[in-house]
Amino acid sequence: MPTQDIIKKILALKPNLTEEAVRELIEKERAKAAGLLTEEAAAHLVSSNLGINGAGERIEAKLKIRDLTPGLSDVSLTGRVIQVFPSRTFERDGKKQGKVLRMILGDKTGSAVLVFWDEKADHVEASKLDPGK
Structure with missing residues (x-):
């Protein structure tokens, strides 16, 4: 699921958040992982941290x-x-x-x-x- 779709899902279920706030949360997750997370994986983490169930799609680790x-x-x-x-x-x-x-x-x-x-x-x-x- 593309990052923008994850953000839309978060915003639909958490209307008190802005897109800018969600993007900040995503960047904080990426920073915590020292850049080892893709933007999409970080968006999935933010979604999960906010109590929003994933889309049922598997997140593939991209670490080699x-x-x-x-x-x-x-x-x-x-x-x-x-x-x-x-x-x-x-x-x-x-x-x-x-x-x-x-x-x-x-x-x-x-x-x-x-x-x-x-x-x-x-x-x-x-x-x-x-x-x-």
Whole structure:
């Protein structure tokens, strides 16, 4: 759904807002994401934050591996599993068990090592990912 259509939907359901105010909210969302959100994705976030249900269309992540920067967390990527390394368990502070699993994910722009901790590592192992697919 184009950004302008999302803005029209917001304005129809929230008549107390102006188009300028909605555009400001969209730009604030983009700034919070350090420019990693498209205008359309930010508009969907604003709509959701205002309690307006989406149009049921899927928002595709447009982040590619080449666009990753240090410090990002909770990032969504689409790619091909190149390799899954065996998980490793360890002790935290001599008390609690932890688990870490690494994998290499690739797309047309490059590859990245992904690190999964504890329950997420268990989930990846249970998924029985098949490298190359």
